[in-house]
Amino acid sequence: MHTYTPEIDDLAQRIFDFARKRTELDTIPLGAARTEADLAAACGPTVTTDGLGGAEALRVFTEVLHDASLSVDYTRYLSFVPAAPTEASVLFDLVVGACSIYGGSWIEGAGAVHAENEALRWLADLAGLPADAGGVFVPGGTIGNLSAMVAARGQALERVAGARPDRWVFLASSQAHSSVKSGADVMDADVVPVAVEGDLTMSGAAVGKALDHYGDRVAGVVATAGTTNLGLIDDLRGIGEACHERNVWFHVDGAYGGAALAAPSTHGLFDGVELADSFVVDPHKWLFAPFDCCALLYREPARAQAVHAQHAGYLRFLDEWGDWNPSDFAIHLTRRARGLPFWFSLATHGTDAYADAIQVTLDLAQAASRRIDAVDHLELAHTPSLSVVVFRRLGWDADQYTEWTVRTMKDGTAFVVPSRYQGEPVFRFCFVNPRTTVADIDIIIDALA
Numbered sequence: 001m002h003t004y005t006p007e008i009d010d011l012a013q014r015i016f017d018f019a020r021k022r023t024e025l026d027t028i029p030l031g032a033a034r035t036e037a038d039l040a041a042a043c044g045p046t047v048t049t050d051g052l053g054g055a056e057a058l059r060v061f062t063e064v065l066h067d068a069s070l071s072v073d074y075t076r077y078l079s080f081v082p083a084a085p086t087e088a089s090v091l092f093d094l095v096v097g098a099c100s101i102y103g104g105s106w107i108e109g110a111g112a113v114h115a116e117n118e119a120l121r122w123l124a125d126l127a128g129l130p131a132d133a134g135g136v137f138v139p140g141g142t143i144g145n146l147s148a149m150v151a152a153r154g155q156a157l158e159r160v161a162g163a164r165p166d167r168w169v170f171l172a173s174s175q176a177h178s179s180v181k182s183g184a185d186v187m188d189a190d191v192v193p194v195a196v197e198g199d200l201t202m203s204g205a206a207v208g209k210a211l212d213h214y215g216d217r218v219a220g221v222v223a224t225a226g227t228t229n230l231g232l233i234d235d236l237r238g239i240g241e242a243c244h245e246r247n248v249w250f251h252v253d254g255a256y257g258g259a260a261l262a263a264p265s266t267h268g269l270f271d272g273v274e275l276a277d278s279f280v281v282d283p284h285k286w287l288f289a290p291f292d293c294c295a296l297l298y299r300e301p302a303r304a305q306a307v308h309a310q311h312a313g314y315l316r317f318l319d320e321w322g323d324w325n326p327s328d329f330a331i332h333l334t335r336r337a338r339g340l341p342f343w344f345s346l347a348t349h350g351t352d353a354y355a356d357a358i359q360v361t362l363d364l365a366q367a368a369s370r371r372i373d374a375v376d377h378l379e380l381a382h383t384p385s386l387s388v389v390v391f392r393r394l395g396w397d398a399d400q401y402t403e404w405t406v407r408t409m410k411d412g413t414a415f416v417v418p419s420r421y422q423g424e425p426v427f428r429f430c431f432v433n434p435r436t437t438v439a440d441i442d443i444i445i446d447a448l449a
């Protein structure tokens, strides 16, 4: 099985053909989940002692499994945070897979790591981070946030001169992503919600007050730059200043919204992000890269290295040689050079194309909110921010929201799941796909009548 035979050559052709067609498709079908029993019956046994052969295994994937998995890049997939990887990034993902690059250390992956660092530098510049900022691509915002929170605790331990509190506290708003709580749980720490303003954002004054109240128990503050549910951006400047006055780590979670730094029309909303000690943004969300890709940046990478670098006899060689070992900056060792598809697309298209594509999706959100305003059966629930639009279907209860979602998912009309806003069911659009059109929005709004 490690020989390039004529059968493998034939398989290569089939795989490239399928990948090309999947990339070419103008209208990608949504797909639909099937039950476990249904899939088992449709596929038959797939892991067998003798193997199915590549052609048959590929047939099972293309004819059964692919369509039983939703295509997140479907133009009317507007739930959660969708994805819309560029053709260039998807194709280059095949190349990354073909190359067996170890992306954890400089000596093993120097070329790949250099390219990843170029892409990270673009993001650091957008955020206004200093020249010696740096970081690593991790699988997602969840690991990015946790890695940053662990680095934050490292600084807090220095601040309290090793006098560890019973439990560390992270400050965040009630709108912060669930991964912040999950990260704190992993660390056996608490997340204390900071009071939010009327518009549901967290202010510098509120954070300053909470910091004074919790004192030495604070491990760090997590502000959100683009909340997942509503697209809101906390008062980054006020919060950053409150943190720095007290020598507390300031983390900015821009997993979804950070991409809007690249659009001139929204760049100013992130005022103060340059104060961040750490910052995450997921290129697999709104920066058009395939899964799984989160950029994690640190103002002072050495602080992250101090808490994250693994030490072992067999790794010492890497430490002695390494100019920049990506493994040292998060919770991982072996890593795919997962930033490369993003880098390749950036290198191919240039950063202006990114600004333009993000603007297209911001405009879609504005168009959607105007249309929602204009019809009688729908009502905006919150002023749209960034590319998220939340709205009510007047007269429907929670069950009717769910029934509509399931029906339109099954018939392929759309994938729009209900969310909640102030205890009430709402529908939520999240636009990250520049291939979505106003006609797509009209199809959904009509289907909601």
Ligand SMILES: *Cc1c(COP(=O)(O)O)cnc(C)c1O
Pocket: 081, 139, 140, 141, 142, 143, 145, 177, 179, 224, 226, 227, 228, 253, 254, 255, 256, 257, 282, 294
């Ligand atoms: C999506 C998201 C996360 C989690 O990122 P994953 O890549 O799904 O792990 C964290 N924070 C925010 C604000 C998000 O939108």
